[in-house]
Amino acid sequence: MNHVAPQTIRAMRAEADRLLDFGRRSWTDRGFGWLDDSGALISRPLELWINCRMTHVAALGLLSGRSEFAEMADHGVASLLDHFQDTEHGGWYAAIDDSSGAASDSDKLAYAHAFVLLAASSAVAARRPRADELLDLARQVHDQRFWIGDKNLVHERFSADWVEAEPYLGVNAAMHTVEAFLAVHDVTGEQSYLDRAEATTQQVLSWARERDWRIPEHFDLDAIPLPDYNRDSPADPFRPFGATVGHALEWSRLALSVRAARRATDASYDGGLVGAATQLADRAVTDGWAVDGADGFVYTTDWSGEPVVHARMHWVVCEAIGAAYALGIATGEQRWDDAVETWWDYADRYLIDRENGSWHHELDARNAPASDTWVGKPDVYHAFQACLLVGDHLPLAPSFATALARR
Structure with missing residues (x-):
């Protein structure tokens, strides 16, 4: 049970509504x-991952009670079916x-297709x-193109006609696929999606366990780690070099969601997931929080x-809040509820843009707004979910949309 201060809970619920208002723009x-940064549209192609995230958020x-978002959710579903869908080859264009x-980008990306699953699942839960x-x-x-059953991973990228596959496998795409599989399981009841979510999670945890709980992110097609991948481009927004602190926190929460989903039908199930989630989060906090003379999580570390x-x-502290909330429920340890307070206070002080709306997506090492990796405020997905x-004191399972729908 969480013991987060009531004023923090109220502030975060109010911020969720403010983020929804920003997202409508x-x-x-x-x-x-x-x-x-001011909430105006940037002249650039429409990205599949953003459209899916905003459909999910809508x-x-x-x-969550905002009836005016029915139209926005329907617009998102129509966009995915009528504009982004490749009716010739199947799947969805990247942009x-x-x-x-x-x-403008006809490739087929696992990362973005995971969000198609998530958006569709949330729209189904909302009966759109x-x-x-x-x-x-x-x-x-x-099922036909991305899932690699013998590796519990997903193909990363294909050409538009599915003929050429990138010789790379990534944990980032796999992570969001786990998130999507949990949501699909919730709206369909199909056990195979929960089985896949757990298998991928356990695979990633085994890799992290071998590396002092730092998750390898990049692999070749044989699932052999590539520890020096993007060493020359360490701040890449999707494939950074080294260990990504925020992903360890995100996997911590997802592992606990897998456990909670299993325990819905088997109250004795554990799978070692509480211990692993705790180890991941502890390592991320030790490596990443306030380690360079200022509060905040660094983006990446070496091995x-x-x-x-x-x-x-901004997304890293959002996932830190989510992981701490989940660990507070799973372990009952007050230190995780205290961490929610600490990281919310940080977000409130440095990240929330009271003047223009939403959250600054990137800060420098001294917590001033920056744009070296991220320009503007692409979407509100991470902050809104946190x-x-x-x-709303949501459970760890079922996932967001189904939990809200059942209320």
Whole structure:
């Protein structure tokens, strides 16, 4: 049971509504666009991952009591079916032009397709028109193209016609696939998705266990780690070099969600997931929190735990809050509830943009707004989920949309 201060819970719930209001500005003719620091649309192609995230957020907004988000959720579902979908080869384009509707990046990405599954699942939970159609298509594509059953991972990227595959496997895409599988399991009841989510989670935990709880992120097609991958581009937004502090925290929460989902039908189940989630979070906090003379989580470290990229990404503290909340429930330890307070205070002080809305997506090593990796405020997914999780005191399973729908 969590013992987060009531004023913190109220503040986070209020912030969830403020983030929803900011997110409405992303509406475009064919989907949802990338917003700048002031909340204005940036002139650039529409990204599949952003459109999926905002569709998911809109469904959660509707399910949390904001009826005006029904239209936004429906717009997102229509965008995915009518604009992003590749009707010739199947799957979804990585990016499209908002004016013409033509694909500006026709590749098929596992990261973005995981979010198609998530958006569709949330729309189904919210009982939106055409949501079942979208989820059926997304499941077919993922099963046929992305899932690698003998490795418990996903293919990273294909050409538009699915002929060429990138010789790379990534834990980032696998992580969001686990998130999506849990959501699909919740709305379909199909056990195979929970089985896959657990298998991938246990695989990643085994790799982390071998490396003092630092997760290897990058692999070749034989699932052999590539520890020096992107050493020359360490601050990459999706494939940074080294250990990514925020991903350890995100995996910690997901591991506990897998455990909670299992325990819904087997109260004695553990799977070693509480201990592993605690180890992951402890390592991330030791390596990443306030290690360079200022509060905040560094973005990445090397394999000995030394900081590499000192920038503070907003999503990392969001995932820290989520992990601490989950660990507070799973362990009953007060230190995790205290951590929620500490990291919320940090977000309140440095990240929340009271003037323009949403959260600064990146800060420098001294907690001033920066834009070396992220330009503007692409979406509200991470911050909204963190605020909703604590503000609405959601369970660790089922996942967000189903939990809200059952209320």
